[in-house]
Amino acid sequence: MVIVAAICGVALIVMVLWEGFETIILPRRVTRRFRLTRFFYRGSWRPWVKLIKILVPSRRRESWLSYFGPLSLLLLLSVWAGGLIIGFALIHRALGSAVLTMTGKTGFLTDLYLSGTTFFTLGLGDVLPRTFPSRLMVVVESGMGFAFLALVIGYLPALNQSFARREVSISLLDARAGSPPTASEMLRRHGSEKGKEALQQLLHEWERWSAEFLEGHLSYPVLAYFRSQHDNQSWLAALTAILDTCALIIAGLEGACERQAELTFAMARHAVIDLSLVFKTNPRKMNPERLSPEKLVELRLLLAGSGLKLHEGEAAELKL
């Protein structure tokens, strides 16, 4: 029993610390199959969506879905704190609950209480460790509690900054490509000669945005659950509109900035593919197609109305 408690306690502490390290400090994608954090997010996001679909009217669903990101973060931090507290309590148990209490009673609940008050550095002094290993554990745990608090304090502003940077460009897209943003509007609004220069600049900015988005969301995948503040806007809709626009230019839009479109397309696609790897979303075919042959004809006419000519013929369509 003592050995089992010790092994469980140490394993729990190591697991939580490693998860915290990978989630907060390590700035790269983790490919390990089982991760507590991934399990936590996958296990809570889908039920949250289902629950909202059942309980919340459709016009309010977006608001409720947007609560998930921040709430899940607080819950995840609580799960980590709880894991560390239980882990240290198990170690105290394995050490024989070597504590002094005012009532004289000891047990796992007392160990849990000692662990909790130590982790949050309360220092009440009503339960005291009486052997050297127990005291050592108390010192280690209180240090860990401080470190945990410091990490959380540093983590939240970093997340907020990354989120704000992401949203600025998405908000700017409102006037440049409409709400929701579409390729047709983006090209139509940049149809003039000066507009073409602005479009090149815009695509250049979005190449950079995509790179920053990728780096930020690989380091902090939880950001993907943070939804935009305005109606009809989201990071995915913006990224899709940019990819659509680049695809049209690459397929052959006369006089448009093809080189920049190729560069932006490459970066934006990289971001989409890596994000789908992080969230393990398997690619699936859309049904019906987003750009049917009829829609393509309509798009050609619309662009022609703004003085933009999309190449015709099998080669252009195949490229598209």
Place this chain on the structure above:
Amino acid sequence: MYEPYVFALASYFQVSLPPWIAGEDWVDNWQGSFREQPVKGSKPAGISRTDHF
């Protein structure tokens, strides 16, 4: 080349994907406000998207 991935992400995150062509009755966010909520299917008074851009 990218649509299957985008579609899968949209399905997971419960996000609507934009179509290739904007709807004729759509209004931008900057054109409305809480005080003058545009009625769905109509353009806000005074500002026309196509006139502005």
